[in-house]
Amino acid sequence: MNKKLLAVAIALGVVGCNGSDSDTQDRPIKTELKLSIAHINDTHSSFDEVKSSFVNDYLLNGQPVYTSFGGHPRLLEAANVYREQAETENQSMLFLHGGDAWQGSAYFKINKGKMNADILSQMGLDAMAMGNHEFDLDNQTLAEFLNAVNFPVLGANMDVSADADLSGANNLLPYTLFAFDGFEKEQVTLETMPYDRPIVAVVGMVLEDMPSISPETGDVQFMGEIETAQKVVNELQEHGIDKIVLLTHLGLSRDVRIAENVDGIDVIVGGHSHTLMGDFTNLGMGDNAEYAQIVTTPNGGETCIVQAGEKAQAIGHANVHFDENGHITSCEGGNTLLSSDTFYDNNLRDDDSLLTSSDQQQVESFISQEKNIEITAEDEQLRSHIDEVYKPELEEAYGENISYLPEDIVHERRPNDGGTDEHGSGVAPIVAEGWLNWANSDAVIDVLPYSHVDIALVGAGGVRNTLEFGDLREGHISLELLPFSNYMSVLQVKGSVIKDLLNSTITTSLDDSEHMGKFPYTAGLRYVFNEDVIHTSGSFEVLDVLDTEGNWVALDESATYTITTTNYNANGNDEWTALYEAQSASADRYDIVIKENVADIYPVVRVEKNGDSLKAIYSDNEPDCDDSTISCNTDALSVIDYIAQEHPVLEKLENPTVTLNLLDR
Incomplete structure (x- = not known):
């Protein structure tokens, strides 16, 4: 089979076996194996360290310690430590990426996928899952990325055979095999694998509903996650391969679902839900699901699930012991936050904020005793490469100052997560107001043919980061906060559609392991939603709309409201299905770009669904974002204008519009 063609032939079991089922000759040796797995996911172009803080009641009188975590030079340094340890012990090792290397920082906005290919190829990765954000641009750009990296990118439930750009791409495979001789390993295929060494299969699994999340998937077809996983496992087992790692970009809840429904998977290394698995209450970050979670499979076997947070802040490490029949006898480890060695007592982070030497020693002593945080140096060579090749252009791209932040404004997708209160993100409401x-x-x-727009709706996943203390420049919005270059849509829908949209997205988000990008924030509408059954259901206590006189009145399900959101969410993507359904037959909607410095509208007549792909159908032409006279990123431009005009000093808005009351967990 042509390794350049990622098709479903293997998943459907049409590849012949090496001999009959009774033939035990040409099969990998059955032997025990101790495997070290270092893993990262959802790194989102966080090549530099990320500002953060932690707190412990018994450290510095319970005051926060301000520092920075991660960045790719620290990830590489930490991965190299695991590599050196594995080599010293002659232990087999894999370094895996759970997808979504793309997007997330100004580096990506400027360099597209080229910098990602460059930096990731210096990390020593063995494989990466295809994430949804890898489809954010176009398949030609994705193919260029694939052709440039030095590791396989995996997705067994993708068929790219009909896609002109991806069908010939290098390094795109359904799965890859590794033959181990202690620490030494060789990437092999079914045809070339040796039989005197243990073989580990790493199988990629991508979102089966990818087109509903990433519209730019071209002619790629996506198959069911559970069905494909079981078929691929069966095929591998028929070839005598019984040590199987599923490398996914599905989110923790779907990883658990696969483990509960598929036999033969030993380890799932995941991504997408940004779950920093493990108990981080010692750092004031919550208990985020057990690391190395064991799930019982249909036939009574066990699957171990791991995931390592987001934005290159932490690295996960699991030690997995297989018996001679390929069953895991142990799977243990944890995530480690990779900290700078510079600490401050406040968020100014200037020389006057540096900890005193005694406080510095106390913090260093504390960290040395904790298992889930470690002071980690940056790999010097990679740090220099980033600074010399990419940093100068980055600094130029940020543009003018538009405001000043006296303190951080935190973004968290779901309220109550990440140390936030019941109102959640402080950033998304600012975006909505903008x-x-x-x-x-x-x-x-x-x-527009409307006299007034009543409501703005923001999907939490479209807002990418916390706004940090200090000067706020244009690029902090257009390159970092809202980097997707979406244009704004204005449409009219019934109140019942709005209520259905809010109810469905909030209810789904009650499950702690769900992908929270769908969670809705608002302006011109306020709600209080109370969870009634943990992880399952709840109800609105308040659901009000701000009328034109400035009064809050109850949402009228029979009334028509004019709302604004991005074209991405207006189409119904990211499970905003109610908006698609309201426009499937006909739409009262206008998409808006800036053409030659003037707002230009494009009427939408309906939204069409083809499989999981959702597409607006325009009465005439759609916006041409390649036209140099057109600015399509009105999602970002609108917020830049709003902040520059209304908030010379930007602070968290006083009156929150979103309240989510969760039951105790």
Whole structure:
């Protein structure tokens, strides 16, 4: 089989076996294996360290310690430590990436996938899962990335045979095999694998509903996760391969679902839900699901699940022991936050904020005794490479100052997570207010057939980061916070559609292991939602709309409201299904770009669904974002204008519109 063609032939079991089922000759040796797995996921172009803080009641009188975590030079340094340890002990090792290397920082906005290919190829990765954000640009750019990396990118439930760009791409495989001789390993295929060494299969699994999350999937077809996983496992087992790692970008809840429904998977290394698995209450970060979670499979076997957070802040490490029949007898380890050795007592992070030498020693002593945080140096060569090749252009791209933040404004997708209260993100409401303000500005409302826009709705996943203390420049919004270059949509829907949308996305998000990008934030509408059955259901206590006189009144399900959101969410992507259903027959909607410095509208007549792909159908042409006279990123431009005009000093908004009351966990 042509290794360049990622098709479902293997998953469907049409590849012949090496001999009959009774033939035990040409099969890998059955032997015990101790495997070290270092893993990362959802690194999102976080090549530099990420500002953060931690707190412990018994450290510095319970005051927060401000520092920075991660970045790719620290990830590489930590991975090299695991490699050196494995080599010293002559232990087999894999270094895996759970997908979503793309997006997330200004580096990506400027360099597309080229910097990602460059930096990731210096990390020593053995394989990476295909993430949804790898489809954010176009398949030609994705193919260029695939052709440039020095490791396989995996997705067994993808068929790219009909896609002109990806069908010939290098390094795109359903799975890959590794033959081990202690620490030494060789990447092999079914045809070339030796029979005197243990073989480990690493199988990729991507979102079966990828087109509903990433519209730019071209002619790629996606198959069911559970069905494909079982078929691929069966095929591998028929070839005598009984040590199987599933490398996924599905989210923890789907990883658990696969483990509960598929036999033969030993370890799942995941991504997508950004879950920093393990108990981090010692750092004030919560208990986020057990690391190396063991799930019982249908036939009574066991699957071990791991995941390592987000934004290159932590690295996971699991030690897995297989018996001679390929069953795991132990799977243990944990995630480690990779900390800088510089600590501050406040978020100013200037010389006056540096800890005193005695406090510094106390913090270092504390960290040395904790298993889930470690002071880690940066790999010097990779740090220098980033600074010399990529940093200068980055600094130039940020543009003018538009505001000043006296303190961080935190973004968290779901309220109550990440140390937030029941109102959650402080950033998403600012985005919502910016969109609503812009949609009601004379420049926009004058080109629309509406007199007023009532509500702005923001999907939490479209807002990418916390806004940090200090000067706020244009690029902090357009390159980091809202990097997807979506254009704004204004449409009319019934109140019942809005309620259905909110209810479905909030209810789904009650499951702690769900992907929280769908969670809705608002402007012009406020709600209080109370969880009634843990992880399962809840109800609205308050659901109000702000009328044109500034009064809060109950949402009228029979009334028509004018709302604004991005074209991505307006189409119903990321499980905003209610908006798709409301527009499937006909739409009262206009998408808005800036053409030659003037708002320009594109009427949408309906939204079509083809499989999981959702597409707006326009009455005439759709916006041409390749036209140099057109600016399509009105999602970011609107917020830049709003902040520059209304908030010379930007602080968290006083009156939260979102309240989510969760039951105790």
